[in-house]
Every structure is written in structure tokens, then in C-alpha cells.
Amino acid sequence: MRRALYLCAAAAVIAAATLSAQSVASINYDANSDFLVLPPNTHLGEVAGVATNSRGQLFVYTRTGHAVATLGDERTFYHGGSRLFQFDQTGKFVKEIGQGAYGMNFAQQVRVDPQDNIWVVDSGSNQVMKFDTEGRVLLVLGRKPENIGVRPGAGIPASGGMPQGVAPAEGGRGGGGGRGGGTPGAGINGDTFNRPSDVAWDRAGNIYIADGFGPNSRIAKFTKDGDFVKTWGQTGSGQGQFNKIRGLVIDAADNIYVADAGNNRIQVFDPSMTFKSEIRNIGTPQALCLSSGTTQYLFSSNSNDPESMDNGEIYKIGLNGQVLGRFGKAGKMPKEFGMVNAIDCRTPNNLVVGEVWNWRVQKVTLR
Secondary structure: OHHHHHHHHHHHHHHHHHHHHHHOOEOOEEEEOOOOEOOOOOOOOEEEEEEEOOOOOEEEEEEOOOOEEEEOOOOEEEEOOOEEEEEOOOOEEEEEEOOOOOOOOOEEEEEEOOOOOEEEEEOOOOEEEEEOOOOOEEEEEOOOOOOEOOOOOOOOOOOOOOOOOOOEOHHHOOOOOOOOOOOOOOOOOOOOOOOOOEEEEOOOOOEEEEEOOOOOOEEEEEOOOOOEEEEEOEEOOOOOEEOOEEEEEEOOOOOEEEEEHHHOEEEEEOOOOOEEEEEOOOOOEEEEEEOOOOOOEEEEEEOOOOOOOOOOOEEEEEOOOOEEEEEOOEOOOOOOEOOEEEEEEEEOOEEEEEEOOOOEEEEEEEO
């Protein structure tokens, strides 16, 4: 009798999950994948980050350029490999920002803050860099490893992180509670990052950095001037625990949304970093974006597995956690997505999407 009741209950759970997945409405949309105008002999590589400013100018952080590994007597120095391009409202190239910058090694994300400053997250240098509107460096968080092992063979995974074997050393310690070990994934207090993945700000201008693409599984908080405040999180599947943090956004009420990819969920925290809720049934969240306006919407990409063309859709979600709709699928044609690592959504119906696999940026209009 008990076994029969158990089987009935299990069947009901599976049926409910299936119904939930099927009941998500499809959103009609158009896309333009051919709107950027680059200078001659300039190409995009894997597009890790896209962001617009208040004037509609677009910034694209891409894994392209000439990566160089210089062999020293006792260590290998790695530099180059990523570029930050600025385009006007029509997609015409304006300029390159941070050309030759020390910390631009392996693009992970780009964001624009409310003052139109441009923030670059680089998982190769373990640094987060703030540029002003003219492209001048204003702030650097993190320290570039003094020694980076270089993989002997070719091959960078499309999963968005650093290739195996190009792992930060020395300056990029992490994964434990400190140099002497400790809680797995808690990292080290301060800005000792190990493959940071995203950056966000609250209304007071405090800086939040997702330090979660490497062995760390934490969010680090800093003042607007870059002084360390606190850190929270560790590796695991419980509340306030993470497994590969791929995205981070903060809403108008300072609630914090974390793309906990390894646990297939988005965790939501209040401004005091206390767990509030989680959002599931949205696949493996990677890129996150919050629209502006009185009513905000959360967009989350269910990025396809590097070895398949399954999934790939983007979800539109209310801040109450309700999934309102979905659009797109994995593929290489226009209106299809090849591993979306970045979404810009200043308005809820006009998005810019950056793709790692397809080396491109698409403008998406929801109908």
C-alpha cells in the first residue's frame, strides 16, 4: 500500500513538472544578427559580454585579438586575448577601449553602471576593471596571477570559463576558506578572485562581484570606493550555497539574484544577503539581466550544453518568480542562440544578446 502511494505521489510530481514546463508561453520575437559595423580586418570572437549605456551606445567584450604567452626564467606571463569595442546606437563602430590593458586576458562579462561607467570582468586576469565614459581606468579590483599555466594543446571550451590548464596560479588562490584551507568555495576575504563571472551594484553604489566560475562559490561586497565589506557563500546545494555562479543582478529594491548554474536555479537574497527564495524550471541559468522601469523583469538564458544543440532558450520572469514566457532555441541561424553568455535589457521588449558559440551579437525585439 505504501509503495503504491509512493508511486502515485512520484507520478504526480513528474506530471506537475512536465505540465509546468509545457505551460510556459512562447514569446514571439524578431532578431537582427547583422547590425554591427566593424572596421576592416576586425572580427568578433566569442562574445562574452554586451551592455548598453543610457545613450544607447553598445559595448561588446569579446575573446579576440592576439593572446601572447611570454616565457620567463621561472614563470609564464599571459597577456592579451580580449578586446572591448564601443558602437553607437546604430551599430557603427566608435572606438576600442582598454587597448593593451594589463587585465584584459579572457573576457567574461561587461556591465554599465547607473553613471554610465563601463565595468569589465575578466576571468583570465582575475580582475574587475572600471572605466569612465572616456575609457580611462578608474578602479581595479583583484590581482592578476603572476604565473599562468598555458595549455599545451589548442581548445578553449565554449562553456564561458577559462580553458583547463590556463588556470590562475599564485595570485588566484581560492576554493577554500583561506590559505590554510577551510569551507569549500568560501574563498579569501577581500578581492582575491578565482575566475570572477559578474558584477552588480545596489542603490548606494556598493559593488557586488560573483566569484564563482573557478573553485570559489561566493559573492564579495565592496563599497563604491572598492573597500572590502563582506563575503558570503560556499560550495553546495543548500540555501546560500552555490555551484558555479554564472550571473548576478540586483533589482530596484536591492534584492540580489544569483545564477546558480550547477544547481539549476536562481537564488534570490534580500539586501542583507538573507535567502528569500529560488526560481527553478528555467534550465541552467547563465546570463541574467534585469530590465529598468517601474515594473522590472528578469531575463535568464538556459544556455545549451557545449556538446549539444539542446535548449538554448531565454526565459522572461517576473520578480515574484513566475516564469512569464520563453523564446529561442539553440542553433546557428538568425533567431537561434549559441551559448548566450550576456543579455542587455534596458527595456523589457528590446534586448541585446551576446553569444559565445556563434561569435556574434543579436538585437532581439519581443512582440
